[in-house]
Amino acid sequence: MITLNLLSVPQQVTLFFIAFCCVAFGQPAWIWWLGPVAAVVGYALFWRVLLCYQRPLLRFCLGLAFGTGVQLVQLSWFLSHPYWYIYVVHVALSLSAGVQFGILSLLITRRSMEKISDLLVIASLWTVMEWMRLFFMAGIAFNTAGMALAGNLYSLQTASIWGAFGMTFWVMLVNLVALYVWCRGITLGRLSALGFMVLSPYVFGVTHLMYHEMKMREGDRNPFSVVLVQTAFPAEEAYQFHSTKQMVDFVLEEWKQILFILKKQVNKTVDLVVLPEATVPFGTYSFVYSLDAVKHLFEESLEDPRFPPLELPWAVNQDGQWLVSNAFFSKTIANTFNSGLVIGLEDAENIYDDNNQVINTQYYSAAQYFQPHADRVERYEKRVLVPMGEYIPFESCRELCASYGIHGSLTCGQCAKVMRRHSTPFGVTICYEETFGDMMRENRVEGAEILVNVTSDVWYPNSRLPQQHFDHSKLRTVENGIPLARACNTGVTGVVDSLGRDVAILGKGDKNQEWISDSLYVNVPMYTYQTFYSYLGDGMIIGFCLINLLLFFISPRRK
Numbered sequence: 001m002i003t004l005n006l007l008s009v010p011q012q013v014t015l016f017f018i019a020f021c022c023v024a025f026g027q028p029a030w031i032w033w034l035g036p037v038a039a040v041v042g043y044a045l046f047w048r049v050l051l052c053y054q055r056p057l058l059r060f061c062l063g064l065a066f067g068t069g070v071q072l073v074q075l076s077w078f079l080s081h082p083y084w085y086i087y088v089v090h091v092a093l094s095l096s097a098g099v100q101f102g103i104l105s106l107l108i109t110r111r112s113m114e115k116i117s118d119l120l121v122i123a124s125l126w127t128v129m130e131w132m133r134l135f136f137m138a139g140i141a142f143n144t145a146g147m148a149l150a151g152n153l154y155s156l157q158t159a160s161i162w163g164a165f166g167m168t169f170w171v172m173l174v175n176l177v178a179l180y181v182w183c184r185g186i187t188l189g190r191l192s193a194l195g196f197m198v199l200s201p202y203v204f205g206v207t208h209l210m211y212h213e214m215k216m217r218e219g220d221r222n223p224f225s226v227v228l229v230q231t232a233f234p235a236e237e238a239y240q241f242h243s244t245k246q247m248v249d250f251v252l253e254e255w256k257q258i259l260f261i262l263k264k265q266v267n268k269t270v271d272l273v274v275l276p277e278a279t280v281p282f283g284t285y286s287f288v289y290s291l292d293a294v295k296h297l298f299e300e301s302l303e304d305p306r307f308p309p310l311e312l313p314w315a316v317n318q319d320g321q322w323l324v325s326n327a328f329f330s331k332t333i334a335n336t337f338n339s340g341l342v343i344g345l346e347d348a349e350n351i352y353d354d355n356n357q358v359i360n361t362q363y364y365s366a367a368q369y370f371q372p373h374a375d376r377v378e379r380y381e382k383r384v385l386v387p388m389g390e391y392i393p394f395e396s397c398r399e400l401c402a403s404y405g406i407h408g409s410l411t412c413g414q415c416a417k418v419m420r421r422h423s424t425p426f427g428v429t430i431c432y433e434e435t436f437g438d439m440m441r442e443n444r445v446e447g448a449e450i451l452v453n454v455t456s457d458v459w460y461p462n463s464r465l466p467q468q469h470f471d472h473s474k475l476r477t478v479e480n481g482i483p484l485a486r487a488c489n490t491g492v493t494g495v496v497d498s499l500g501r502d503v504a505i506l507g508k509g510d511k512n513q514e515w516i517s518d519s520l521y522v523n524v525p526m527y528t529y530q531t532f533y534s535y536l537g538d539g540m541i542i543g544f545c546l547i548n549l550l551l552f553f554i555s556p557r558r559k
Helices: 009-025 034-050 056-074 076-080 086-105 116-135 145-149 159-184 188-218 244-265 291-301 326-337 395-402 431-435 437-445 465-480 532-536 539-554
Strands: 224-230 272-274 315-318 321-324 340-352 358-370 377-381 418-421 424-430 451-455 484-488 494-496 502-505 518-524
Touching (some): 034 056, 034 145, 034 159, 076 086, 086 116, 116 539, 159 188, 159 465, 159 532, 159 539, 224 244, 244 291, 272 326, 272 484, 326 340, 326 358, 358 424, 377 424, 424 437, 431 465, 451 465, 465 532, 494 518, 532 539
Parallel strands (some): 272 340, 424 451
Antiparallel strands (some): 224 518, 340 358, 358 377, 484 494, 494 502
16 A cells, blocks of 8 residues: 655645636636646645545545536526525535535545556546436536536537546546656656647647538538527516406517517528527416507517417417417518427417317426418427426425415426428527536437527526536537537526637626626537547546446446
């Protein structure tokens, strides 16, 4: 077993503090340049402190404290939520991740620093534990260790090989090797091996970018023109309406604002207009608006609006008065711009028995796709629902949520949905679904050549959530080799190319960026390429890690 010099208490405190700052703040949304430091020595500095202690319980407690503290920082955007119960969620999620790190800390011993094979096992275990978070409640995909590499454009390119969890494996392995070199003694051979590991993602990234930039210049494919709308509306539950008429008038004002910010895009060639998640209340086909009032709004805002026919599913005549729905608004915009329209709306679907009687109604958070001069409306149903907001797991939770105006649960969608505008297939995703790499890969497998995301981060105002959310969306473009267009209620509205580079961001550099109510016209560069990740997904790195763990447990040395 290796022998180490004991660190004094001041040395331990100093290393702990430096390690904590590097890991907790070394992400793109915080201090991006600390990310490469965390990816090499951030964890190693903490583990060096850990090696001063032999008792397993003490090592577990130190790991628990470190891991929980890191998550409390990185999930601090939770605290911008207006309701008090979020503090419980914030602490619970941070503690759960802290427990995982505490378990990992049990394996960081002087004995484990004797063999490189043990380092592979430890890195594999952490990668699998991070992956397992995807299956807790609705899944927690934020704050993987690999995000330390996402703030640098060159190291970000490694996502095209093995995705976010592959980046996690690399970060943990490099930190373990750095600790190994520290413990075993610095030699030219060990230092060279460590240097090769540290530089490899950046060398790969430079080569990857140079190659695809050359191919991009050779391509002659026409861009895909989009109009992205950022509404900056308050959450529906934040307002208390005293009557249905009051609510209808309020939503009509929201539609008026949408039409006003679309006005400057009239007469442009547009392939797709995208509005955010849950754009307005009332669902898709609730007939609550007077036709005369709606026509007046359009004629005030848009030149020569082209209304759909006064028939189902666009309009209904009740007691001699024509009433229309959000579908009527959406269809009119699609017709007027001669463009496809993707809009986030709640939708309902009746379930019938054998006698054609309604036995249940299912509600969805959906993205509806309207095409000009076509009757068919395509729908994608959100597959990852927000706990306590979009689905309510327990009766006690339902009572708590009801006190905040949140009633009932939505139904989960079942599959990816790829739609098409002209010759361009696109995959639609809703909100933080885009933080799930393998789920977004399904769109690529189904043939999507661009991702379209509709989002609302309004429940966490003036926090780091919009940027953290956006950082994950950039990962998805590199993993799958396709661009992304996203429209937010509040958040980061813009376009990213297939190499993870910003093409256009609404209000970029403005401190009030997330609260801008405007539209953005962008020609999306449609260069795409196949990646290892798009073929194999998370299965490649998770399978490799599970094999490492299996070999460890069945090895004769282990027995």
